[in-house]
Amino acid sequence: RNATEEKLAEVFALVLRVERVGIHSDFFSLGGHSLLATQLVSRVRAAFGAEVPLRALFEAPTVAALAERLRTATSGPRLPPLTRATYEGPPPLSFAQQRLWLLDQLQPGSAAYNIPAALRLKGQVDVEALRRAFEALVARHETLRTTLVQHQGQPAQRIHSPSAWTLPVLDVSSLPEAQRDEEARRLANLEARRPFDLEAGPLLRTSLVRLGDAEHLLLVTMHHIVSDGWSMGVLVRELTALYAAFHAGQVPTLAPLSVQYADFAIWQQEWLQGETLETQLSYWKEKLAGAPSALDLPTDRPRPPVQSHRGATVDVRFPPEVSQALKTLAQREGATPFMLLLAAWQLLLSRYSGQDDISVGSPIAGRTQAETEGLIGFFINTLVLRAQLNPRATFRELLAQVRGTTLAAYEHQHVPFEKLVEVLQPVRDLSRSALFQAMFSLQNTPIEALRVPGLSFEQHPLESNSAKFDLTLTLQDSSQGFIGVLEYSSDLFDASTVQRMVGHLGVLLEAIAAKPDATLASLPLLTAPERQQLLVEWNGPSAEFPRDLCLHDAFAAQALRTPDALAVICREEQLTFRELDTRANQLAHRLVRLGVGPDVRVVLCVERSVEALVGILGTLKAGGAYVPIDPSYPREWLSHVLLDTGAPVVLTQQRLRDSLPPHAAHDICLDSDADSLSREALEAPVTSVTPEHLAYIIYTSGSTGRPKGVMIQHRSVLNLRVALAATVHSDAQTAERVSVNAPLSFDASVKQLIQVLDGHTLCIVPDEARADVRELVHRIGQDALDVLDCSPAHLRLLVDEGLLESQSIPRRVLVGGEAVDPATWRHLAQVPRPRVFNVYGPTECTVDATACAFDASPTPTIGRPLPNVRVYVLDRTLRPVPVGVAGELFIGGEGVARGYLNRPELTADRFIPDAFSSTPGARLYRTGDVVRWRADGMLDYLGRADFQVKVRGFRIELGEIEACLLGHPAVHAAVVLAREDVPGDKRLVAYLVPEEGQSLDATEVRSFLKQHLPEYMVPSAFLVLESLPLNTNGKVDRKALPAPQGTALASTYVAPRTPAEEQLAALFIQVLRVERVGIHDDFFALGGHSLLATQLVSRVRATFRVELPLRALFEAPTVAALAGRIQSQTPSLRLPPLTRLQVEGPQPLSFAQQRLWFLDQLTPGDASYNLPTALRLTGQVDVESLRRAFEALVARHDSLRTTFHEH
Structure with missing residues (x-):
């Protein structure tokens, strides 16, 4: 309707073709996308002299709407024109080139940034025309003849100046077809994998x-x-175009380039500074403030330090329809589509990592000016696109957020x-x-298309064996x-993990x-077969157990x-089954007269002893x-339990009564009172107790400091008995001798005691033997124990004391209560x-929910669910997570407790309805343990949710550091804590126990960790202890570990101590332009960045x-660390003087010679690397003198009389 619209319509048509x-007509409906939108904005700038933000096109995507925007647009900052630059000396790198140059300096010889292409050509190839085409292309684009x-x-x-181009031809046509293609x-x-220098x-x-007369493979590789x-x-x-022209014997007619890449690099360096740069940067500083430092995806292997x-x-x-x-x-x-797929990708990463704040990198063409569209060069920039995902938001809302973020x-x-x-300045890692x-x-x-x-041609697939990032999705x-x-x-x-991830992305996109209005939390990831596997197939098998009996009946x-x-x-002291049954019956009669019956609590305050077993059985027989x-x-803790239970009776021993x-x-x-109890009736009293009534209540510590009583029914304990008999004790053919060494107030005692229900003999370990490892090893041999139950820490002490060398080694050992370290697992598996069995629950x-024999897995695992136990690994919205993804463990089935005594609110919080069960009233217990499914259906224990810490923005599993420390040959035991002894300064502290006869040096241990872990996971302080404090349950008592003293956590200035440190500190000061640098000050924390790093290293x-x-x-x-590095590496790194060597026999090739020898092996007889020279001599030539000159030259230079052969 007017000149503006007419001109805009022409630009639309040109860009959209x-x-x-x-x-x-809508720009995006006509096939427009973000890249074409950038081109359109560039053309509009050139045609109208107006700076139109890219967002304007998304908000006004038609000619009419954009024309109106142009009419009302106010003048804003405009990009300066890109023109030919004049420069003296080598032109600078562009910012993008600087980054890749730095990466190449960090890892020389990497092919990660190669851009390879292979094209299969069918038809007659004019090799000379193709060679000339590449030669002309290199002459036309300076960047193709540029080095750094x-x-x-x-x-x-x-x-470099244009020069003749070589196109090596590798002939494999004589090989058989199958061998030729291979x-x-x-x-x-x-x-494709050959690195560039x-x-x-x-x-x-x-x-x-x-490949043949009419078939070739064209290989083109460029560095990014x-x-x-x-x-x-x-x-x-x-x-x-160039090939067609040379093949036809014509002169190419490509339009000349108005600028070259070096002009762009200079333009970028001159324009992007000062206020312009600060204006752009202010957006990013605000947008990325507080973003997580790392995306914590579940991995199949630990992350290497480099x-x-x-x-x-x-x-x-x-699929096309999706x-x-x-x-x-x-x-x-x-x-x-880019914005939608990005949102879905970020949602998938969120679900895999468990993080709601996801930053993803994305390349952008960077060609915002028309002059750059015809250039070969590295213009691409990387944008950091951050999304904050609310599980309750809909996908449509997430897409709107991602759209706004992308446009900004x-x-x-x-x-x-x-x-x-x-x-x-993120933490350098x-x-x-x-x-x-x-x-x-x-x-x-x-x-x-290459016409x-x-x-004719087709793309030839290439293997990729490099990765720039953890994950890169390219569609x-x-x-x-x-x-x-x-x-x-x-x-x-x-590969299987990544293939699963792709499958989950497909399920997500279909949903x-x-x-699109579904909440993010409700969008599925799992396929139907995966749900069946995770929710049904990998759960505990069904097993029959006597559902009509109580423990005392058994x-x-x-x-x-x-x-x-x-x-x-x-x-x-010892009792037969008849004697124990009789004494328990007699006690039960007394208890019934005192008011004990179904669900009535009886407090048991006794040492591990025969009386303890009588008290337990007597209470159960009375129905309590x-x-x-x-x-x-x-005493305060004991008073709370006595009051909370409302117990009418306390069973104790005379020497403990006053406590x-x-x-x-x-x-x-x-x-x-044994004499008076012996006068009670010998037969069992008749009660109305059922398997649904309580068998015991065990109090555990509460997060508020108030202990909570866990109520367990007879049915659950009988299921544990059957489950253990079918798994851990499946090879028990005759009655065995079972240790009872756990404190009675610890639930591990239950699985020890119930072995008596299957006719096994309980061997009660006295307190003095349990506290003395040497005495316990002696007791195990003396009592000829078949089954031992303890914590991993306790087992390590027993092994150190010679358990495995003793004359009577138990048949089976059950460990539980805490994670098993890999070294212990590997040792005992062999x-x-x-x-040895790892039992978890x-x-x-009811004590145990999963189990696994050490010899059934090469690495620590808590195994598979026991019979009649259901386990689910769920995310924060209580949806199953895929294999390999960390989630919280929820346990259902026969072993789930009734709840907490007198704590209905806490019971409702920790025991929730089982949404995956068809059984009415079925419940799940929320464990607070973080686990993940392995591909073989076993569970890996990753730690407590509250053992996962954040330090300097990184989410860290303390157990991973502990496992690495235990890999040090001189470390016997290790615990790592995140301490905040100085407010606002949270740091990692490692507590180490050395192997016997070994000493530990903190510097050496720190160096060891740096070889296996990223820098941010290396503790700031190391404390060496004689032993780790254990609580009464045999677990490490983390609260009892001491705070670091002295300068372990100090960050004060420390002056240089040696001449080398003084020189280095001076160099740090020069490059960083600061007043002083201490020997422990971090270069990057002081403001150092990549380019300053190159200056310092130079x-x-x-x-x-x-x-x-x-x-x-x-x-x-x-300064200190770098001085140490220089000192330790100087002998091998100092450039030695070049001197004449006395050598005999064949000598090795130089690296450069190796490369050309290799190429000659690929194409024997190829003349590509000949260096010919022809000189026209005018005048009288003394041929003999010329011959003798060459003879002397060859005699003078060994290389001219050298040949190459395999030796």
């Missing part, structure tokens, strides 16, 4: 593999530092990623990339739907397409079967529930006897004459 555009050098301590570009594939993958160049490699995805499109388009960039890919393919539904949804929401990021896209890292560890890209760069006269829109690859770090993940039946067999032994208490506990606080209950002393689930090399890699500064960022 359509014939015409109406004023009300250091100039005055800074990286810079060296642009060799071609091998050569292509070999070429950024200083030597060239940074473009081409070769042609001849001179190219990007867009550049590949430029290369294909121009290569096609990224190796080893990787692989799995294919990704989403892809179309997603595109329709995105359009309806005013978003692009586009408006501030000029800030180079490395500049962002420099300003935000060589084990992962800064600011994000997962990437997402939707490829929509204009890669045009070559007389040739493209195709006629088959969204397809692509998920690249992953093979240091961290197995999003169907129900004992009475056993007493009838084996009346004269020994039931219990304690020191010199026994409540064991430890007389050594504080009890005042109470109203009737006391029975099982020792001094011993023939005892067979909270008191609230000066260190010059000062100390050592060849120090840049990576050394990241690994040793303090």
Whole structure:
């Protein structure tokens, strides 16, 4: 309708490559996407001289609406024009190049940033025309003949003059077809993995593999530092035109380039500074403030201290119908497919990591000016796109958030990623990339079809064995739907894990397409077979147990079967089954007269003894529930239990009676009252107790300091008896001798005591033997124990005391109560006897819920559910998590307690309805333990949810550090805590116990950890102890560990101590421009960044004459650490003088010679690396003198009379 609309319609049509555009046609409906939107904004800027933000196009996506925006637009800051620059000396690197140059310095020889391509050409190839086409392409684009050098301590570009281009032809056509294709594939993958030397160049490699007269494989590899995805499109388009021209004998007619990449680099450095840079940076500083430092994805292996960039890919393919539904949804929401897929990717990462704050990297073309569209070069920038996910929000709401974040990021896209890292100063960590560890890209760069006269081509797949990040999802829109690859770090993940992740993303996308208004928490991840596996197949098998009996009924039946067999032994005292049954009956009659009956509590305050067993059985036979208490506990604690239970009777022993606080209950002393009890009736009293009544109540510590009583029914204990008999004790053929060594107030005593129900003999370990490890080992042998039950820490002490070398080794050992360290697991898995079982379970689930023999798994695991036990690994919204993903363990089934005595609110919080069970009233117990399913159906215990800490923004599993410490040969035991002894300064502290006869040096242990863990997981202080404090249950008492003293946690200034430290401190001060630097001050914490690091390393090399890699500064960022590194490495790193050697026999090749020898092996007889020279001589030539000159030259230089052969 007017000139503005007419001009805008032309720009729309040009960018979208359509014939015409109406004023009300939607840019995105016509095929527009974010990349084309950037081009459109660039063209609008050039055509109208107006700076239109990218957001404006999303808000006004039609010609008419955008014309109105242009009419009312106010003048804002405009990009300066990009023109030819004049410069003296090497031009600088662009910001993007600086980052890749730094990464290459940190890991020289990595092929992670190679951009390989392989094209299968069918038809007659004009090799010379193809060679000339590449030669012309390199002459046309300066960046393809650029190498990177250091100039005055800074990286810079060296642009070389155009020269002849070689196109090696590797002929494999003579091989049999199958072998030929395999060799071609091998050569292509070999070429793709071959690293570049950024200083030597060239940074473009081409070769042609001849498969036959009419079939070739064209291999093109560029380093990312001179190219990007867009550049590949430029290369294909121009290569096609140049080849066609040379093949036809014509002169190419490509339009000249108005600028080169170096012009862009200079323009960027000059424009992006001062107020312009600060304005852009202020957005990012605000947007990323408080973002997590790390994405804590579950991995199959521990993260190595330094990224190796080893990787692989799995294919990704989403069906056309789902892809179309997603595109329709995105359009309806005013978003692009990129935004929708990014939101889904962030949601998947959130569900896998358990984090609600997810930052993902995403590349952006960076070609905001029309002049850059035809250039080959590295323009791409990386944006950090952060999403904060509320599980109760809908996906539509998340998409709106992601849309807004993405558009704002586009408006501030000029800030180079490395500049962002420099300003935000995240914790430097060589084990992962800064600011994000997962990437997402939707490829929509204009890669045009390669149309070559007389040739057809197809893309040849290449193996990928590198990974830039932990995960990189790359998709493209195709006629088959969204397809692509998920690249992953093979240091961290197995292929099967990543394939599962792709499957979960597919399930998620299908659900999003169907129900965009569903809450994020309700969107499914699992496939139907996975749900069946996790919820049904991997749960405990069903097993029959006597549901109509109580515990005392089972004992009475056993007493009838084996009346004269020994039931219990304690020191010199022992009882047969008949005797124990009789004494328990007599006590039961007394208790019934005192008011004990079903669910009536009886407090048991006795030592482990025969009387204790009589008291327990007597209470059960009276119908009551026994409540064991430890007389050594504080009187306040005991008073609470006595009051809370309302027990009418306390069973005790005369010597313990005075330790009890005042109470109203009737006391029975099982020792001094034995005579009067012996006059009670011998048969069992008749009661109305049922399996649903309580068998016992055990009090555990509460988070508020108030102990809570866990109520367990007869039915649950009888199920435990059957479950253990079918698993852990399945090989017990005859009656065995079972140790009773756990405190009666600890639930482990229950599984020890119930072995008597199957006819086994209980051997009660006296307190003095339990406290003395040497005495306990002696007692185990003296009593010929078959079964021992203890904590891992206690077992380690027993092994150290010679348990495995004693004459009588138990058949089985059950360990539980805390995690088993890997070293102990590996050691005990290999011993023939005892067979060790790891049993796991909270008191609230009747002692044990899962079990696994050490020899059934190479690494620690809590195993599989016991019979009639159901376990679920759930996220915060109580949905099952996939295999490998951490979640909270919930336990259901027969073992679940009734609840907490007199604590209905706490019971309702910890015991919740079982949504996965069809049994009415079924409940789950929330354990607070973090676990994950393994692919084999076993459970890995990851720790308590409250043992997971955050230090400097990193989420850390303390158990992972402890396991690493235990891998040190001189460390016998280790515990790590996160302490905040100085307010606001939370640090990791390691407590170590050395192996016998060994000493521990904190510096050496710290160095050991740095070889296995990221820097942020290395404790700040190390305390060496004689032993770790244990509580009464044999577990490590973390609260009793001492606070570090002295300077262990100090961060005060420490002056240099040696000349080397003085020199280094001076260099730190020069580079950082600060007044002083202490020997323990961190270079990066003082404001150092990547480019300053290169300057410092350059000066260190010059000062100390050592060849120090840049990576050394990241690994040793303090004066003290770097001085130590230099001192320890000086002999091997100091450049030796070059002198004449006396040698005999064949000599090795130089590295450069090795490369050319290898290429000659690939293509024997190839003349590509000949260096020919022809000189026209005018005048009289003395041929003999010339001959003798060559003869002397050859005699003078060994290399001219050298040949190469294999030796």
